[in-house]
Amino acid sequence: MLSVAEAEKIILNLIHPFNSEQDSELIEISQGLQRILATDIYSNWDLPHWHSAAMDGYALHYADLVDLELNLEACQFAIAPTAIAAGHNNQLTLGNREAMRIFTGGMMPLGADTVIMQEDTEVVMTEAGKFLKLKAKPTQGEYVRRQGEYIKAGDKLLGAGTRLGATEIGAIAAIGQSQVQVLRQPKVAIISTGDELVSLASFAKTAHHHGTLASGQIIDSNLHALAALVTQAGAIAIPLGTVADDRQAMRELFQRAIAEADLIISSGGVSVGDYDHVEQLLESLGADIHGRSVAIKPGKPLTVATISKPAHRPIICFGLPGNPASAMICFWRFIRGAIAKLNGANPREWVPQFIQAHTTQDLHSQGRRETYLWGELTYVKGKPLFAPKQNYSSGNLVSITSTKAIAVMRVHQTYVPQGDQVLVMVI
Structure with a gap:
């Protein structure tokens, strides 16, 4: 049985990113x-394309302030007759000790290097005309967006x-x-296996006749959940449907997946039961098996395989457990990063994001496998808080709804008391 870290390393080593020329x-x-x-x-x-104003105000030449020795009472500028608005191709020149009205985004006039915002100015009337009086000293270059900045x-x-x-x-x-x-976006084929499964489409067609499922049947939710996760990961989901535990029917569906996709995700049929055929089927199709189980809870029976394809990169196959929570945990922990690497994303996206958070309740695990407990993540005064769900059955899809984070309890870690920090994988 592989550790989680070993499984992650094997999976990422199998993935070769798309080529920028061919893909x-x-x-x-x-x-x-x-x-x-x-x-x-x-x-x-x-x-910016040119020097422009970052604030409504007046454009001026800072050296004129120095000439006036920073005496604001005596620091008056003649107001130019033209105002500059954004979007106007102005080739205006600022005169000596002159200020020009300018609005945000307006092109700076030649000779101006500073903008003083209008709140720091006052227009005064004198016998000689209108002048601009400064109420505060600007810094040189203030409120100017420089060309190429x-x-x-x-x-x-x-x-x-x-x-x-x-x-x-x-x-x-x-x-x-x-x-x-x-x-290009990776193409991911999705297959659900199991005699107990009824496709949602089939149920919708017959529901008005029966009104309910037959005994022992369940609706295939994994096909839809995994397709949504694949799309969310930036790939193209190809939901190939639901197939019973029939070797020939499964073989035909897997062969179609190999022909159409870069990556295959199946759910169900990977444990050790009499009806778990996926691993044997993959081997019969020429697959190399790189992993059969991982020390993770939920999600232990995880098959990782590759199938060679002429003139094409190997097809990566993931056989996930049929239980919905197990399938989704495995996707978040391993497959999402594999899709990111295949898709040529930055290496930081190849692995999940982990943070430390304080748990709002006691957390427990058996400690034999790395245990993943789903819940919600909130922040109080900047401190991350993890609130666990109440039911951790791997078959309970309802409990995993609204999941924003997953607490990770390491092997041999059996208890984290309320208020203590725990490692959390952010979804």
Whole structure:
């Protein structure tokens, strides 16, 4: 039986990230959310494009303040007749001891290097006309966005492997780029196995006739939960459906998965029962088995295999337990990171994020395997608090809803008292 750390290492070593030349595509940035950059992106121009005002106020030449020896009472500027608004291509020049009205985003006039915000000024009338009086001394360069202050033309904006979020997409748009080269999304086939399973589609078609399930039957929820997790991880889910414990039917479905997908996830049929056929089926298809069980609770019967495919990278196969909580724990702990690596994501995404949190209740485990207890994560005055659920049956899908974090109790750790810290995997 593999330890959790050993299983993680084996899985990640089996994954070879997509190649930026063979496994990439050009897309519009409007379709780029959560996609992974295949290449570096360099800025086409300086940002900002020109010197501009960061505040409504008046543009002036700081040296004029020095000339007046910082005597604010005597520090008066003539007000230029023209005001500068954002979006106007002004080629204006500031006169000697002159201030020019400017609004946020407005292009700085030639000769100006400082903006004093309007709240620190006062317009006074004299016999000679209107003048600007300063009520506070600005610092040189204050409230001015300098050309190229954010990024220079030719500088790298984003590196290959960056996952695109809203801010990254906005920055790409700001440099005038409407398309990006991204790695293609992995295709993940999902199969549920078991005589007891009824597909949701089949049940929906017959429910008005029967009104309930037959004795011993359960609706296949794993297909839908795993498909959602795959999509959430940035891959393309291919739910191939529910199949009974029939060797030939399973073989045909797995062969289809091998033909269509980069990665296969099956649930059920990986324990040691008479109807657990997945591992033998994979071997009959030429798979190399790299792991059969992991010292994790829930999720012990976990099969990890690879199937060679001509002119293609090996297909990675995960045989998960059929119990819903076990399947989801295994996905969060192992498969999500595998998809991230395959997808070319930054290495920090290959492994789960762990933090220390204070538990709101006592935590218990048998200590024989690394135990995962699901719950909710909240923050009180910046301190993370883990609130465990009440029922940890691996078949209880209801109890795992709204899960935001999972407490991890190490091997031989049997008790964590309320208020103590515990290692928590953030979902």
